[in-house]
Amino acid sequence: MFVIYCPYCEEHREEDEFHASGQAHLARPLNPDECTDKEWGDFLYFRKNPRGLHQEIWQHTAGCRKFFNITRNTVSYEILETYKAGERSKIDMEKPQHD
Amino acid sequence: MIKLVHGRYVQNYRLPSGGRIDRSKIFTFRFNNRYYKGYEGDTLASALLANGINVVGRSFKYSRARGIMSAGVEEPNAILQVGATEATQIPNVRATEQSLYDGLVCSTVNGWPSVRFDAMSLVGKLAGGAMGPGFYYKTFMFPAFMWETYEKVIRKAAGLGRSSKERDPDSYDHMHHHVDVMVVGGGATGLMAALTAARSGARVMLADEQNEMGGGLLHNGVEIDKSSAIDWVNSVCTELDSYPNVVRLTRSVVTGLHDHNFLTVNERRTHHLGDRGPTGMSRERMHKVRAHSVILATGAHERPLVFANNDLPGCMQCSAVSQYIRRYAVVPGSSIVVMTTNDAGYQCAFDWHDVGRDVVAIVDTRAKPDGDVVDKARERGIELITGSAVIEANGSHRVRNVLVAPINDAGTFLTGEPQTLLCDTVASSGGWSPAVHLSCHTGSRPVWREDILGFVPGDTHENRIASGRVNGAQSLSECLTDGVNAGKQAVHSCGKQFDSGESVPPVPAVVEPRVGKAMALYLVPHTKTPTRAPKQFVDMQNDVTAAAIQTSTREGFESIEHVKRYTAMGFGTDQGKTGNVNGMAIVANTLQQSIKDTGTTVFRPNYTPVTFGAVAGSHTGALFDPKRFTPMHRWHIEHGAKFENVGQWKRAWYFPREGESMQDTLNRECTATRESVGILDASTLGKIDIQGRDAREFLERVYTNAWAKLAPGRCRYGLMCGDDGMVMDDGVTSCLADNHFLMTTTTGGAANVLNWLELCHQTDWPELDVYFTSVTDHWATMTIAGPNSRELLSRVCQDIDLDKEAFKFMDWREGTVAGAPARVFRISFTGELSYEINVPAHYGMHVWEALFEHGRDFNLTPYGTESMHVLRAEKGFVIVGQDTDGSITPIDMNHAWAVANHKSFSYIGKRGMQREDCLKPERKQLVGLETIDPNTVLPEGAQAVRNPQQSIPMTMVGHVTSSYYSANVGRSIAMAVIRDGLNRMGESVYFPLADGRTVEARICASCWVDPAGDCHKS
Amino acid sequence: MHSILMSEQYAHNSVTQKNEFADSAIPMMETALHHAQMSKLAARTDSGLGVSLSELPMAGLLVFRASKDKAALAKAVESVLQVSLPETLSTSIVGDKCVRWIAPDEWLLSCAIDEAYTIEKSIREITGDASIAIVNVAGGFSALTLQGPSAVDVLRKSTAYDVHPQNLMPGKVVNTVFAKAQVCLRCVEENHYELIIRRSFADYVWHWLQVASAEYGLSIEVG
CATH class of the missing domain: 3.50.50.60 (FAD/NAD(P)-binding domain)
Structure with a gap:
C-alpha cells in the first residue's frame, strides 16, 4: 500500500484513492493517419517495463479526479516525485539507481 | 458421542505462590476431551504445563510426540485447534499466545487417531526416509495423477487444523490510524522509545503481542531505577495512557510491515474472554497503520x-x-x-x-x-x-x-x-536471534553480525529504526539507551521538536553483570x-x-x-x-x-497467521460489495421484481406474477410493450454532463460519428472506440445547448467512460475548454415504450407539445412531468414509439407512481432488463459488452453508418480500425441467426462451425452473443459474431453443444420487428 | 449558451402548492434514505449515545467548474453568494450555504433547494462568455451528518483518510474512499462531520454506518 502525494490536493493520500493508468508521457501521434501500422502498433501496445526508475500516470479517482505523474522505483517501490500532467520531471532518469 | 473425562492432573506443576496470575479466578478448560483447571492470567500453554501435559501434538512429517518448547509466538509445536462449537473453530492457535478463559475447548491437530498412540508414528519410525527432504518435489512432480492421493494422506496425517464449516458468529473489523511514530514491541526498548516519542506530543502507537506490556521484563527479575522492573513498566504505561495522542495496544501482533511504512496490526479483542466474544464487540480488529517513522523494538x-x-x-x-x-x-x-x-x-x-x-x-x-x-x-x-x-x-x-x-x-x-x-x-x-522478520517484509535483507552471532535488520530507504535487541543490543541498559535514541530520532524525522531538554526522559539506571x-x-x-x-x-x-x-x-x-x-x-x-x-x-x-x-531466506508477511475474518473485516455478507439502488427500487420490491446484478447496481430483471414461469413473464412484458405501453427503470444508465466551448469538438474526437451539426433539442446515437479501433461504449448524446451536451453510457461503462474522457482531456488535449460531471445519480430515468406511450405521457405532461411533428424522433424537450422538472428524450431502444423521462432522482418515485396511476387505462406494464434485452434484440440493437467483447470494430458490428470518415480530426479509433488486421475480410461480424427449429433457443456463448461432420478439434467460426425466445416474433432469435457473416446471409452454421445436440441455424439480418422503422417514428 | 432546466424554478414551489399542470398528486421529494424512515427510527432510539446520525433534508447542490476563467467564476460567486471560492481542501460558508473545494477546477455548493435555480442563473449571467460550467446535482447525493464523541472512531473504521482532529479540522473538506464507496467528507465542527454520498450508494453507507457505530451506541436524529 503506497502513500501518494497528490499534487492537486497537496496532501499525501492512501493508495486506495488512486488508480494507476500505466506508463506516463506517451505522446499520442499528432497525425495518426500518417503513421505506419508499425508506428501505430508501437504507440498502442509497446510499453517500458524497467527495473528501477519508471514514470507512470495515476489518477486520483476518489479525490479530485485529476491525472498526474509519478516517478517510482519498481524495485524498492520508493516514489521519488509526483508532478502534474503537463509538468516536467525533476529526476534524471538516465542516472543509474541503486536498488 | 465423545465421553468426557475429568483430568487426572491437578496442577501438580503449579507453584504454591508467585506469578502474574489471579488464583482467585479458577478456569476450567477442556483439552482433548478431558477437563483441567487453570487461572486467570495463564496462557493455554502455562495451564497445560501446570497440569503436567507433556504431549501437545504430533509432528507434521514424522508424527513424533511434541511438547511445549517456548512461551511466545515462536512456539513451533503447541499449535492447537480451539473452539467449543463447530461455528467457533479456529485452527493454528499457538497455546503460548492464547490466554486461558473459562470454558476453553481445544484439541491437538496433529496425531491421528490420538496423540499418545499414533498410527502414523510407525511411518515416522520405520519409513521416515519415504518423507525425506525434498519430499514435496520428489513425490508430487510426477506422476500427476497421484497428486490427489498423496495430498489426502498428507493432509490427514499433517492435520494442519481445520476451518469451521459453519458461519462464524463473531464479527471482525478494521480501523485506520495515522501516526508520527509507530513502535513495534512493548519490551524495555519499545516502552522507552514510545515514552520518548510521546513526550514530544507526537502521535504514537505502541503495539505488543502479549496481554501486557513489558516483554522480558515481566519475567527476568531485573531492577530498573533500583526498584522492580515491573513497577517501571507500570509507570511508563500510566504515563503513556495519559497522552491523548498515544494509542497503546496489547494482544496486538504487528503482522506485516509494508511499503511506505504501512503496518497491519492484528488485535485479538475477545480471544481471552470466551469462545464467542461479547455481543457488539469485534473478535479481531485489523488496525491499518500509516506511520511516518517506525521503530522496530521486536526483541529477539x-x-x-x-x-x-x-x-x-x-x-x-x-x-x-x-x-x-x-x-x-x-x-x-x-x-x-x-x-x-x-x-x-x-x-x-x-x-x-x-x-x-x-x-x-x-x-x-x-x-x-x-x-x-x-x-x-x-x-x-x-x-x-x-x-x-x-x-x-x-x-x-x-x-x-x-x-x-x-x-x-x-x-x-x-x-x-x-x-x-x-x-x-x-x-x-x-x-538469541533478533526478530528481524518485519524488517524484511518489503525486501530488505538482514545483515549477519559475528559479534552477536545473529542477523540484524538491513538497510532500507524507508523511515525505520531498529532498536534494542533486534538491532543487536545485548544488555538492558543498552536497550534503554537505544530506546531513548530511537524515540528522539523518530521525533526529529517527523519534523517535531521537544519543548525543552527536560522532556526527553533520562535513561534509567540498571546494574549490569559482567x-x-x-x-x-x-x-x-x-x-x-x-x-x-x-x-x-x-x-x-x-x-x-x-x-x-x-x-x-x-x-x-x-x-x-x-x-x-x-x-x-x-x-x-x-x-x-x-x-x-x-x-x-x-x-x-x-x-x-x-x-x-x-545469507538468509526472505521473511514474508504475515509474521503470525491472520484469520480470514480479520482480513475481511466488516466487508462481509450484505456489506461485501456496495449495492446500488435506483430511486424507484422500493416500488420494484413491492411489486415482486426479481433483480439482477449489473455492476454494483441491482436492476429489476423481470416482474413475475403469481404462477408465471420466467418465460411467461417475459412473453407478457414484451407483448404488452409492443401492443400498448411498457415502462423500464433506466436510471442506472451512465450520464455525463459535458459543458464548455469545445464540448462539441471533444465529442467529435471521442465518438466515431459526426457531431458538428447536432442542433440543440436533438439527440444522436454515439459510438465510442478505443485507440485500437475496438468498440468501447455507446449511448445517446443530446445537445442541450450549443456548448452543453448530455452523454449517456452503458450502465457498466459509466465510470470507465468518464475516466477515459478525463484522461483524453487532461493528458492529450488540455487546450480544449470542456468540463465533465457525472450526473448518473442525479437523474431518475424511466423509459415508456409502445404505441400508447404518447397518450400516457400526455396525461402527466401538459407543457410539452407532444405532437409527432413538433416533438420528433431523436428530439428532446424540457418540461414538467407529474409536476416535476423533466427532460424528455424521444429515443427508442425497443423500436417502439418511446420516451425517456428524466427527472431529478428525488422526484423519481413520485413520477413513476403518477405514470402508473394513469397507466391503468393502458395496461402500463413494468418490464425489467431481461425483456429490455429481448425487445432490443427483436430490433437487432446491440448491447456493448454483450454483443461485443473488445475485439469488435464498428464495421464488424455492422455499424458502418456510425463511422464518419471525413471528420477533420482523426478521432479515436479511426487509425486503429485501419490497421491491416482490421481490414481483413474474414473477420467475425455481427449477424442475426434463426434456428431451423423455431422453438430451440441457442445458449449464449455457443460456438459455431461451418461443417459439423469435421473431426475434432473443429474449426470454430464464431459464437452466439445474444439469444432469446421472442413472443412477438413467435420464434427464437439470436445474434452472433460469425466469420465473414455479413457476406453469408442465408447460409447455415452449426452449433455442436455440450449435451451432444448439434443445432443448425441460418444466418440472417438482425432485425425481426418493423424493419422499415415506422413504429418509433409514428 | 447553456441549458438550465427552467422548470426547476417553479418545481420546488409546487411542493407546497397544488400543481397547476398535472392532476396527479403534489410532487413528493424523496431523499435517498426515504425508505429507511429515519424519523420513525429517531423516535425509537435513545439520544446522546456515542454517535448520532441524521440524513439532511433535500438541499440544492451545484457543481461549479472553471479552470482558466477561475477568476470570473470567483468574482461571480463573490457577488452572488458573498463568499470567496475556497482554497484547496477548504470550505466557504455563509448562512446555510457552503462551498466546498473538490478539485483545482471544481467546487460544490449546497444551498436551500429552492435557491439553486436563481443562484445558477445569476452566476451564469455574471460570468457571461467565460469558460465555466455549472451543473445541478441535487438529486445525485445524500447528505448525512455524524456527530458525537465516537463519530471520529466510526470514521476511522470507514476511511483510510487521516481523520485525526489535527488533520481533519473544522472547515476542511476531502473527497476520499468510505468503506467501498466514496464520500465528500467535511468536518463541520469538533465531533461533527458531514458526509455527502452518491445517492445510489446511500443505502450501503447507511447499512455500513449502523454496523460501524454499533459498539459506541447509535442514535438517529431527524436531520
Missing part, C-alpha cells in the same frame, strides 16, 4: 540448540523455562539439565533452583566461561560441566535422560565419552554423523532435521533459498522463528562458508 527469540532427539517433550528454551516459573508460577518438570553457549542461559537454572527443584547440571559448551553467572552458579552449589554439550536426549513421551559429552573448542567434535544424566527437562540456549563471551554453536556434534544419529531437529514445525539440510546441500541445493524450498525449513506459519539461523549455520558449515555468505 532464543535459539534452542540442535541435538539428537531435541524434539522430545521436556526440551525447552532456557528463557521459556524462566518465563513459566516467574510469570505463571509453573515449573514444567522436576529435574533439569541446562545447556547453554552463553551467560543468559544460566538464569533458568537459578529460577529452577529458587523454587526448590533439582538442577542436575548446567552444561556450558564453553571451556572457560568467565561471567558473573559462573560464580553465582558455584555459590548455589549447582554442578557446572564446562566444555561439554548435551548431545542426545532420550525418552518416549518425555525426556528421561540425556547424554553429555565433552566437545572441542569449536564445538565440531566430541573429545571424550558421553555420560548419562537423569532428568525430565532439558533447557537449551544457543544465543558477561562472558558467547560461543558460536548451532548443531551439537554427536558420536555419529547427522544422517546416522537420532534425528536432530532444526525446524520443528516443518520437521526439518540437520541431516535433511545436509542432504539437500549434497544434492546441489546450495543457495539458502533452494534449501528452504527443498526442505520446507521456515515455511508456513513458523516463518523460521527458532530454526532459521541454526539451519543457515548448518548449510554454511556443510559448504564450508560463513553464515554471512550463506
Whole structure:
C-alpha cells in the first residue's frame, strides 16, 4: 500500500484513492493517419517495463479526479516525485539507481 | 458421542505462590476431551504445563510426540485447534499466545487417531526416509495423477487444523490510524522509545503481542531505577495512557510491515474472554497503520540448540523455562539439565533452583566461561560441566535422560565419552536471534553480525529504526539507551521538536553483570554423523532435521533459498522463528562458508497467521460489495421484481406474477410493450454532463460519428472506440445547448467512460475548454415504450407539445412531468414509439407512481432488463459488452453508418480500425441467426462451425452473443459474431453443444420487428 | 449558451402548492434514505449515545467548474453568494450555504433547494462568455451528518483518510474512499462531520454506518 502525494490536493493520500493508468508521457501521434501500422502498433501496445526508475500516470479517482505523474522505483517501490500532467520531471532518469 | 473425562492432573506443576496470575479466578478448560483447571492470567500453554501435559501434538512429517518448547509466538509445536462449537473453530492457535478463559475447548491437530498412540508414528519410525527432504518435489512432480492421493494422506496425517464449516458468529473489523511514530514491541526498548516519542506530543502507537506490556521484563527479575522492573513498566504505561495522542495496544501482533511504512496490526479483542466474544464487540480488529517513522523494538527469540532427539517433550528454551516459573508460577518438570553457549542461559537454572527443584547440571559448551553467572552458579552449589554439550536426549513421551559429552573448542567434535544424566527437562540456549522478520517484509535483507552471532535488520530507504535487541543490543541498559535514541530520532524525522531538554526522559539506571563471551554453536556434534544419529531437529514445525539440510546441500541445493524450498525449513506459519539461523549455520558449515555468505531466506508477511475474518473485516455478507439502488427500487420490491446484478447496481430483471414461469413473464412484458405501453427503470444508465466551448469538438474526437451539426433539442446515437479501433461504449448524446451536451453510457461503462474522457482531456488535449460531471445519480430515468406511450405521457405532461411533428424522433424537450422538472428524450431502444423521462432522482418515485396511476387505462406494464434485452434484440440493437467483447470494430458490428470518415480530426479509433488486421475480410461480424427449429433457443456463448461432420478439434467460426425466445416474433432469435457473416446471409452454421445436440441455424439480418422503422417514428 | 432546466424554478414551489399542470398528486421529494424512515427510527432510539446520525433534508447542490476563467467564476460567486471560492481542501460558508473545494477546477455548493435555480442563473449571467460550467446535482447525493464523541472512531473504521482532529479540522473538506464507496467528507465542527454520498450508494453507507457505530451506541436524529 503506497502513500501518494497528490499534487492537486497537496496532501499525501492512501493508495486506495488512486488508480494507476500505466506508463506516463506517451505522446499520442499528432497525425495518426500518417503513421505506419508499425508506428501505430508501437504507440498502442509497446510499453517500458524497467527495473528501477519508471514514470507512470495515476489518477486520483476518489479525490479530485485529476491525472498526474509519478516517478517510482519498481524495485524498492520508493516514489521519488509526483508532478502534474503537463509538468516536467525533476529526476534524471538516465542516472543509474541503486536498488 | 465423545465421553468426557475429568483430568487426572491437578496442577501438580503449579507453584504454591508467585506469578502474574489471579488464583482467585479458577478456569476450567477442556483439552482433548478431558477437563483441567487453570487461572486467570495463564496462557493455554502455562495451564497445560501446570497440569503436567507433556504431549501437545504430533509432528507434521514424522508424527513424533511434541511438547511445549517456548512461551511466545515462536512456539513451533503447541499449535492447537480451539473452539467449543463447530461455528467457533479456529485452527493454528499457538497455546503460548492464547490466554486461558473459562470454558476453553481445544484439541491437538496433529496425531491421528490420538496423540499418545499414533498410527502414523510407525511411518515416522520405520519409513521416515519415504518423507525425506525434498519430499514435496520428489513425490508430487510426477506422476500427476497421484497428486490427489498423496495430498489426502498428507493432509490427514499433517492435520494442519481445520476451518469451521459453519458461519462464524463473531464479527471482525478494521480501523485506520495515522501516526508520527509507530513502535513495534512493548519490551524495555519499545516502552522507552514510545515514552520518548510521546513526550514530544507526537502521535504514537505502541503495539505488543502479549496481554501486557513489558516483554522480558515481566519475567527476568531485573531492577530498573533500583526498584522492580515491573513497577517501571507500570509507570511508563500510566504515563503513556495519559497522552491523548498515544494509542497503546496489547494482544496486538504487528503482522506485516509494508511499503511506505504501512503496518497491519492484528488485535485479538475477545480471544481471552470466551469462545464467542461479547455481543457488539469485534473478535479481531485489523488496525491499518500509516506511520511516518517506525521503530522496530521486536526483541529477539532464543535459539534452542540442535541435538539428537531435541524434539522430545521436556526440551525447552532456557528463557521459556524462566518465563513459566516467574510469570505463571509453573515449573514444567522436576529435574533439569541446562545447556547453554552463553551467560543468559544460566538464569533458568537459578529460577529452577529458587523454587526448590533439582538442577542436575548446567552444561556450558564453553571451556572457560568467565561471567558473573559462573560464580553465582558455584555459590548455589549447582554442578557446572564446562566444555561439554548435551548431545542426545532420550525418552518416549518425555525426556528421561540425556547424554553429555565433552566437545572441542569449536564445538565440531566430541573429545571424550558421553555420560548419562537423569532428568525430565532439558533447557537449551544457543544465543538469541533478533526478530528481524518485519524488517524484511518489503525486501530488505538482514545483515549477519559475528559479534552477536545473529542477523540484524538491513538497510532500507524507508523511515525505520531498529532498536534494542533486534538491532543487536545485548544488555538492558543498552536497550534503554537505544530506546531513548530511537524515540528522539523518530521525533526529529517527523519534523517535531521537544519543548525543552527536560522532556526527553533520562535513561534509567540498571546494574549490569559482567558477561562472558558467547560461543558460536548451532548443531551439537554427536558420536555419529547427522544422517546416522537420532534425528536432530532444526525446524520443528516443518520437521526439518540437520541431516535433511545436509542432504539437500549434497544434492546441489546450495543457495539458502533452494534449501528452504527443498526442505520446507521456515515455511508456513513458523516463518523460521527458532530454526532459521541454526539451519543457515548448518548449510554454511556443510559448504564450508560463513553464515554471512550463506545469507538468509526472505521473511514474508504475515509474521503470525491472520484469520480470514480479520482480513475481511466488516466487508462481509450484505456489506461485501456496495449495492446500488435506483430511486424507484422500493416500488420494484413491492411489486415482486426479481433483480439482477449489473455492476454494483441491482436492476429489476423481470416482474413475475403469481404462477408465471420466467418465460411467461417475459412473453407478457414484451407483448404488452409492443401492443400498448411498457415502462423500464433506466436510471442506472451512465450520464455525463459535458459543458464548455469545445464540448462539441471533444465529442467529435471521442465518438466515431459526426457531431458538428447536432442542433440543440436533438439527440444522436454515439459510438465510442478505443485507440485500437475496438468498440468501447455507446449511448445517446443530446445537445442541450450549443456548448452543453448530455452523454449517456452503458450502465457498466459509466465510470470507465468518464475516466477515459478525463484522461483524453487532461493528458492529450488540455487546450480544449470542456468540463465533465457525472450526473448518473442525479437523474431518475424511466423509459415508456409502445404505441400508447404518447397518450400516457400526455396525461402527466401538459407543457410539452407532444405532437409527432413538433416533438420528433431523436428530439428532446424540457418540461414538467407529474409536476416535476423533466427532460424528455424521444429515443427508442425497443423500436417502439418511446420516451425517456428524466427527472431529478428525488422526484423519481413520485413520477413513476403518477405514470402508473394513469397507466391503468393502458395496461402500463413494468418490464425489467431481461425483456429490455429481448425487445432490443427483436430490433437487432446491440448491447456493448454483450454483443461485443473488445475485439469488435464498428464495421464488424455492422455499424458502418456510425463511422464518419471525413471528420477533420482523426478521432479515436479511426487509425486503429485501419490497421491491416482490421481490414481483413474474414473477420467475425455481427449477424442475426434463426434456428431451423423455431422453438430451440441457442445458449449464449455457443460456438459455431461451418461443417459439423469435421473431426475434432473443429474449426470454430464464431459464437452466439445474444439469444432469446421472442413472443412477438413467435420464434427464437439470436445474434452472433460469425466469420465473414455479413457476406453469408442465408447460409447455415452449426452449433455442436455440450449435451451432444448439434443445432443448425441460418444466418440472417438482425432485425425481426418493423424493419422499415415506422413504429418509433409514428 | 447553456441549458438550465427552467422548470426547476417553479418545481420546488409546487411542493407546497397544488400543481397547476398535472392532476396527479403534489410532487413528493424523496431523499435517498426515504425508505429507511429515519424519523420513525429517531423516535425509537435513545439520544446522546456515542454517535448520532441524521440524513439532511433535500438541499440544492451545484457543481461549479472553471479552470482558466477561475477568476470570473470567483468574482461571480463573490457577488452572488458573498463568499470567496475556497482554497484547496477548504470550505466557504455563509448562512446555510457552503462551498466546498473538490478539485483545482471544481467546487460544490449546497444551498436551500429552492435557491439553486436563481443562484445558477445569476452566476451564469455574471460570468457571461467565460469558460465555466455549472451543473445541478441535487438529486445525485445524500447528505448525512455524524456527530458525537465516537463519530471520529466510526470514521476511522470507514476511511483510510487521516481523520485525526489535527488533520481533519473544522472547515476542511476531502473527497476520499468510505468503506467501498466514496464520500465528500467535511468536518463541520469538533465531533461533527458531514458526509455527502452518491445517492445510489446511500443505502450501503447507511447499512455500513449502523454496523460501524454499533459498539459506541447509535442514535438517529431527524436531520
